[in-house]
Amino acid sequence: MTELITPDLVDLDLKAADRHEAARALAARLAAAGRVTDVEGFLADVRAREEQMPTGIEGGIGIPHARSAHVTAPSLAFGRSADGVDFGAADGPAHLIFLIAAPEGGGPEHMTILAALARRLVHESFKRSLATAPAPGAVVDLINREVIGT
Template identity: 55%
Template sequence: MTSSTTLVTPELVSLGLSAHDRQDATRQLAELLRDSGRVTDLPGFLADVQAREEQMPTGLPGQVGLPHARSAYVTAPGLAIGTFPEGVDFAGPDGDAVLVILIAAPANGDEDHLRILAALARKLVHAEFRAALLESPDAAGVAATVNREVVVS
């Protein structure tokens, strides 16, 4: 991954969302990626995410949903982040996800995808990191926290 690619910008963060189910939550976040130019075909990308989700649900401890996919419809690796105060069922071990982070990686970006996933997972195990994201007053704060704390090497 090039250092010129910022994982998340304030435009890729949306706070206080509500979703009917994990597909709805994923669609809302994928729309942010499409609007930023990182996803070229929304239905195609969502199909790739759904196929990955069907292999194994992506709910993590700490009420986090981490849907992700490599896709031909992704132009640059990135994250879309949403908070869902009412929760969304991502089949997590401790209930519905209130923090959902969608990882998008280009189809040929297997190494980038795995590095992003590993770096995020290392941070998400820490309650302080999750709290910083959930308690951030705005999208810029969430983006700054992720870009500062999630080191993809």
């Protein structure tokens, strides 16, 4: 199975005026890596989910996500924003942004890995490590270690 995340899916200096721009920037990385076949279609799915209820979580987290037919492999693109991007959380903008892409017909094994990722997101130590990771490679190592256990 392909890796959940690779260094080219990490943007440690994400510049985005709003959550749609943030999702677009990260989706472009997924598309460049061949994990998303149709950026516009995928973003429409993400936006549909976001409109149901904002995905901002207190503590500076935004998790735009979608199951989409335009996704080829379960993937995570990670962006870190010093200025913060509003994801609709009550306590302010998100500094850690996780764009989660799940294939539409993904089987349970695909979903299990995303489930494991989601579970790590509520751990303070995990968030702290991501906030201070010095380089994309460190983010990838951290996520692989914590989520996949390798």
